Amino acid sequence: MKRRVLLAAVVLIAACTPGSAATATPAASPTAQAPTAVPPSPTRSAPATADPTTAATEVLAAPPLATLSGGGIGAQPGELGSVIWNGLTSDTPWVVPPSGPAVSAGTPLAVVTGGVAPDRWAASWAPVSGNQAGQPRSGGSGKGGGPIRLTAPATAGTWGLRIEAWFGPYNAATWYWRVEVSS
Numbered sequence: 001m002k003r004r005v006l007l008a009a010v011v012l013i014a015a016c017t018p019g020s021a022a023t024a025t026p027a028a029s030p031t032a033q034a035p036t037a038v039p040p041s042p043t044r045s046a047p048a049t050a051d052p053t054t055a056a057t058e059v060l061a062a063p064p065l066a067t068l069s070g071g072g073i074g075a076q077p078g079e080l081g082s083v084i085w086n087g088l089t090s091d092t093p094w095v096v097p098p099s100g101p102a103v104s105a106g107t108p109l110a111v112v113t114g115g116v117a118p119d120r121w122a123a124s125w126a127p128v129s130g131n132q133a134g135q136p137r138s139g140g141s142g143k144g145g146g147p148i149r150l151t152a153p154a155t156a157g158t159w160g161l162r163i164e165a166w167f168g169p170y171n172a173a174t175w176y177w178r179v180e181v182s183s
Contacts, residue, residue, distance in 0.1 A: 060116060060171065063083055064116045065077055065113075065114045066175040068161070069110055070110050071104060071109060076101050076177060078111070078163065079095045080174075081095045081173075082173070082174040084172045085173065086171065095160075095176040096128055098131070100177050101177075101180070103181060104181070105154050106152060108150075108152075109149075110150075111175075112147045118165035120143045123148065123161065125153050125159050125161055125162075127157055127159060128158040128160045139161065152179060155181070158179075159178070160176060160178055161177040162175070163175045
């Protein structure tokens with residue numbers, strides 16, 4: 001029992017460390033072991049197809065890297081937040097990165113999740129004051145397919161973008177960006 005409590009405490013501390021994007025993999029036995037970092041790129045269990053977007057039902061070892069682009073900005077990697085992946089759960093409050101790209105109000109944007117299309121997704125925008133996100137507003141939602149398509153807020157200011165994506169019945173991840181919107 002002590003070992004399980006110790007393992008749970010280690011995983012909880014690792015998940016709550018500020019700025020940490022690494023996740024832990026559960027130990028194979030009930031002995032206490034330090035969590036191991038998961039690689040940032042997906043490891044596929046099945047051979048890749050000619051299609052650049054892999055089916056979300058394919059087993060991934062870790063959440064894919066998500067990048068935001070559009071409006072003249074290059075691919076900006078997102079900050080990984082809450083994760084439910086292969087039996088591991090990590091809950092993170094809204095993350096506000098220290099800096100982010102600048103776009104014009106109403107600019108079409110796209111988020112690509114490492115070439116692996118999610119089964120479904122939801123986007124939220126929240127105004128940012130200092131390093132705190134305000135009340136989130138819906139930024140759209142969708143199912144599968146290619147890149148996640150959304151639009152920058154119509155109001156100028158500093159905004160936080162949250163993308164929640166579900167990959168199959170048991171895996172989900174959330175990514176965050178800070179976006180400076182000009183009029």
